[in-house]
Amino acid sequence: MPLHTVQVYAGTGAGVGAHVRSLAAGLAARGLRVTVCAPPGAERCFRFTAAGAHVAPLPVHQRARAVALLRHIAEGADLVHAHGMWAALVAVLALRGRSRVPLVVTWHRRGHPEGVQASVARLLERRVARTARVVLGATPDLVRRARRRGARDARLAPVALPGPAPAAGAAGATGSGDGAAPAEESGRAKLRADLGAVARPLVLAVGRLTPDQGHHTLLTAAGAWRELDPQPLVAVVGEGPERAALHRRITDEGLPVVLLGRRDDTTALLAAADVAVLGARWTGRSLLAQEALRSGVPLVATPAGSLPELVGDAALLVPYGDAPALAGAVGALLGEPELHARLVRAGRERAARRPTEDETVAHVLSVYDEVAGAVRDG
CATH class of the missing domain: 3.40.50.2000 (Glycogen Phosphorylase B;)
Structure with a gap:
């Protein structure tokens, strides 16, 4: 049976959505079953289905319903990968009591809450960091932040820019555009x-x-x-x-x-x-x-x-x-x-010199194999 991964995306940024789409396409091409839980409008923007994934609408404005939906979907999954803090919190709640379904979390960015909100944010980050088997940080400071919050395993994740690169002779941003199609x-x-x-x-x-x-x-x-x-x-x-x-x-x-x-x-x-x-x-x-x-x-x-x-x-x-x-x-x-x-x-x-999409997918897949293997062997 191919590994079944659930990607959780809360619609919190075009860059994150493009990364999830790229990841879904690369994993599906390698034979994995991929389910993307995302807001209803995300499919129109990112075409996860065309990438080879099954899509489940995620009601991001109704956390209790989102938790229940993800809990149901995760019943048949080998691993859940949440992208962003809201998605990670929903995944933590959905997987409570299900130690056989490991959680991987990618932190793509951090906010700047103040006052009481900052204290709440620290508590939520701590809960997510300590629950996840692996926290992947898009930047070195996010990796350090995850470790401060108690992550058992925090690593820097290569994140490629999705999409084809311009042709070698493409025009620059200014000038007459010599060499452009x-x-x-x-x-x-x-x-x-x-x-x-x-x-x-x-x-x-x-x-x-x-x-x-x-x-x-x-x-x-x-x-x-x-x-x-x-x-x-x-x-x-x-x-x-x-x-x-x-x-x-x-x-x-x-x-x-x-x-x-x-x-x-x-x-x-x-x-x-x-x-x-x-x-x-x-x-x-x-x-x-x-x-x-x-x-x-x-x-x-x-x-x-x-x-x-x-x-x-x-x-x-x-x-x-x-x-x-x-x-x-x-x-x-x-x-x-x-x-x-x-x-x-x-x-x-x-x-x-940036990582390619293939390199990014290969890195994430190696994390999945490691985490899923540890659960099987445990």
Whole structure:
């Protein structure tokens, strides 16, 4: 009988969903039975079924029902792999009393709760860390965090950027697009025209609209870029509770910024951009950063989480919340072609050294074999 794994995804980020989809496809291709428990809308975004997985809708807004559903599904499973803290907590509750079904947890990111919420978060993290057979951290600091919370086995997990890499002759993020396929260049031009960035630079930011993502800092920097000629257009992809406040600032201050909301074409938007900005207070293996490196789009980011290790010298790093530094870094990339070209080259070279999807799946499968084997032998 092939190993049956259950992947639990709570819909807490496009990067996590893409990783789960990649993992499901790789495991299914190796003969494993894969069930993905995910919010109803996740199948439309990530097509887990097409990857070879069975999909079970997970009612993320009803924890008791989610626990009961996962408990039922786990009856026939050899292993449960939860991605993210909410998914991990549901899995811990669902597997209570079922020591024969081991739990593997991947921590992709961490939040920044304050006050009472911070104390509750520490308790939940401790319970998850101590219950899981293995905690896989997407970054070294997450591995250290899991160990502080009492994890019996915490390891760094290679996480590849899913999806095919651009062709070797693909166009960069700026310039005439020499070497690009005509269809690719045409699509890029159409996207820029739709946004109103035909004769002006396009700066792209992607992330949930929450206070810790640095969007207000980006808006302040955008005010400074009005002095540039041509004036850049800033496009922000994402939704969240800060949308109304950001929209109010954009309108009141007349900022050259558009809020695009949720988009299914983020990769294409990134390829059409001149510069990508990641201003978060903390991030894990940022999907935006990895895609920017691979696509040859210069990145300006904060030295948050694992980003310095991830990007190396292939990005300009500025302090979190420092609008003048952000404005200066983006202005330098737009005004200095040699700096822009150097980061494009460095980004592609660094992306080529990242773990592949096959390597990521092989690593996870080795963990599964080890954990499932220990249960059988125990």
